[in-house]
Amino acid sequence: xDKKTLTxxxxxxxxxxxxxxxxxxxxxxxxxxxxxxxxxxYEGAVALPFARQAQHPNAVHGRDAAQxxxxxxxxxxxxxxxxxAAAGSKLxxxxxxLCVDERGVGEVIAGVGRGSxxxxxxxxxxxxxxLVIATR
Amino acid sequence: xxxxxxxxxxxxxESNDAASxxxxxxxxxxxxxAVTFFLVQNGVLPARRSSKSAGxxxxxxxxxxxxxxxxxxxxxxxxxxxxxxxxxPASIDVVVECLxxxxxxxxx
Numbered sequence: 001x002d003k004k005t006l007t008x009x010x011x012x013x014x015x016x017x018x019x020x021x022x023x024x025x026x027x028x029x030x031x032x033x034x035x036x037x038x039x040x041x042y043e044g045a046v047a048l049p050f051a052r053q054a055q056h057p058n059a060v061h062g063r064d065a066a067q068x069x070x071x072x073x074x075x076x077x078x079x080x081x082x083x084x085a086a087a088g089s090k091l092x093x094x095x096x097x098l099c100v101d102e103r104g105v106g107e108v109i110a111g112v113g114r115g116s117x118x119x120x121x122x123x124x125x126x127x128x129x130x131l132v133i134a135t136r
Numbered sequence: 137x138x139x140x141x142x143x144x145x146x147x148x149x150e151s152n153d154a155a156s157x158x159x160x161x162x163x164x165x166x167x168x169x170a171v172t173f174f175l176v177q178n179g180v181l182p183a184r185r186s187s188k189s190a191g192x193x194x195x196x197x198x199x200x201x202x203x204x205x206x207x208x209x210x211x212x213x214x215x216x217x218x219x220x221x222x223x224x225p226a227s228i229d230v231v232v233e234c235l236x237x238x239x240x241x242x243x244x
Contacts, residue, residue: 025207
């Protein structure tokens with residue numbers, strides 16, 4: 001299989017839409033097939049790797065945060081980074097800086113960069129293909 | 137001739153433009169392109185035999201490959217062995233393979 005470089009463009013904020021789950025499934029599948037992946041997040045999607053996401057208890061079911069073990073998107077991204085390393089692939093994640101500043105989500109997990117739509121254009125030009133997963 | 141993968145994530149009972157997306161697929165194949173129509177998320181709901189399945193069957197008859205994401209089917213309790221005419225279950229790997237092959241992949 002030829003290694004390709006694929007760019008995914010995400011727009012959805014975390015905790016809101018199935019598109020985020022599908023996007024992560026696509027990125028995971030691409031990495032496991034050995035492709036290099038670039039993710040450009042803008043609008044609400046810049047909160048996906050926000051470092052201050054925290055687990056919470058579930059009072060309705062009487063479970064504390066550890067028992068609930070509620071996954072957060074930042075952990076999914078970290079898992080994708082690990083999957084990339086295991087597969088010999090490369091995962092680059094860039095947040096739109098303006099979108100980050102608007103939302104105050106500048107504290108991000110390791111491996112997440114900051115850029116502008118110009119970087120998205122450059123990434124897209126340098127990639128074999130690009131998929132935009134936009135909100136409606 | 138080009139290769140297209142059109143992704144449909146929308147529920148046709150909720151979004152009238154789901155029908156428009158099927159029309160795009162039909163138009164592309166009519167003009168001689170190779171078209172795959174990939175259902176995902178609530179887009180798989182018409183893959184269960186229903187009042188909205190006829191459009192998918194018509195696409196398949198027209199030469200469009202109509203696929204339904206197996207994960208989305210399982211999430212919604214839709215038996216992948218009893219799908220509407222012309223619809224086949226598939227892994228999401230199909231999307232990655234089409235991207236890697238340079239197909240025109242468009243999300244809806």
